[in-house]
Amino acid sequence: MAVYTDVSDGALRAFLSLYDIGELTAYRGIAEGVENSNFVLRTTDGDFILTLYERRVNPADLPWFLGLMGALADHGLSCPRPVAGRDGDALRSLAGRPAAITTFLPGVWPRDVRVEHCAPVGAALAALHVAGRDYTAERANGLGPAAWAPLLDSCRADADSVSPGLGAELDAALAAILPAWPGADALPRGQIHADLFPDNVFFLEGRVSGLIDFYFACTDFLAYDIAICLNAWCFEEDGAFVPERARALIAGYETVRPLSPAERRAMKVLAAGAAMRFLLTRLYDWLNTPPGAMVTRKDPLDYLRRLRFHRAAEDASVYGV
Numbered sequence: 001m002a003v004y005t006d007v008s009d010g011a012l013r014a015f016l017s018l019y020d021i022g023e024l025t026a027y028r029g030i031a032e033g034v035e036n037s038n039f040v041l042r043t044t045d046g047d048f049i050l051t052l053y054e055r056r057v058n059p060a061d062l063p064w065f066l067g068l069m070g071a072l073a074d075h076g077l078s079c080p081r082p083v084a085g086r087d088g089d090a091l092r093s094l095a096g097r098p099a100a101i102t103t104f105l106p107g108v109w110p111r112d113v114r115v116e117h118c119a120p121v122g123a124a125l126a127a128l129h130v131a132g133r134d135y136t137a138e139r140a141n142g143l144g145p146a147a148w149a150p151l152l153d154s155c156r157a158d159a160d161s162v163s164p165g166l167g168a169e170l171d172a173a174l175a176a177i178l179p180a181w182p183g184a185d186a187l188p189r190g191q192i193h194a195d196l197f198p199d200n201v202f203f204l205e206g207r208v209s210g211l212i213d214f215y216f217a218c219t220d221f222l223a224y225d226i227a228i229c230l231n232a233w234c235f236e237e238d239g240a241f242v243p244e245r246a247r248a249l250i251a252g253y254e255t256v257r258p259l260s261p262a263e264r265r266a267m268k269v270l271a272a273g274a275a276m277r278f279l280l281t282r283l284y285d286w287l288n289t290p291p292g293a294m295v296t297r298k299d300p301l302d303y304l305r306r307l308r309f310h311r312a313a314e315d316a317s318v319y320g321v
Ligand SMILES: Nc1ncnc2c1ncn2[C@@H]1O[C@H](COP(=O)(O)OP(=O)(O)OP(=O)(O)O)[C@@H](O)[C@H]1O
Pocket: 002, 030, 032, 033, 034, 035, 036, 037, 038, 049, 080, 102, 103, 104, 105, 106, 199, 200, 212, 213
């Protein structure tokens, strides 16, 4: 569930009086998601999403995130568009948290990923990369390679309680990944989503109807975003890699933006790094989520299986690049 902060009826009505989005007729908290508190608002003008930003989101980054979503929407990407109040501001505060209203997107995220989802996701990711070209403000990736060793250090004392030998295995994996990581200018860079998991992609009638949750977005290698999607979309629940999904995802991506030879060559280490990033944040959350918190913790070991797969892969041809 993700409603960490309750909003009273009175506080919400006072907040909405700052906007021209009609009269509130209903609202409810959304159970899904783990990072922020989300509410659906129904007004006489339509449906909207109200987000109260919690935990990992640094308030100083919010203008960049909201600016990116607005810029992507201006370029025709179907993503939440921040709604400004009458004073022109989209970012304000509610119940002691930074808060913003965005447009509501129709569609449903796929609970059972199938190969048919993967080409449309690849194409949507490439469309995001192209749509982000004119948004030139940069945001460093706070969960990039420089963050991994400190994150592992902060989990080291308890890592082996999750799986025996985990700490040493991650040390060895990091020691292989970090020196092989591409230099800053080695690959095309731009605005990336950095968390395009199935629960952030809505579908309607077999087509992508919207991309949500831009609160890990940052400026990084475009191919790293593909590597994140390979991890998130191209493995079975039991951890088995599904090559048909990877081929479809890459082929879909390349209908919009062809990959360079350097991006193809880098895909193996980028995929291993992406697995490391999600393994470490899941491990951190696993060890630090207080008992009784109303949040479903995600299993870090799902990503250990992926990491092992990428490290054992002969080369990037396994992904169909
Ligand atoms: N613009 C939107 N339109 C329609 N539904 C939305 C929109 N934004 C969020 N939602 C709904 O809220 C749910 C949670 O949103 P989101 O994934 O952004 O949560 P989160 O807690 O911020 O992030 P995370 O996925 O990282 O846990 C989504 O699954 C979806 O049901």
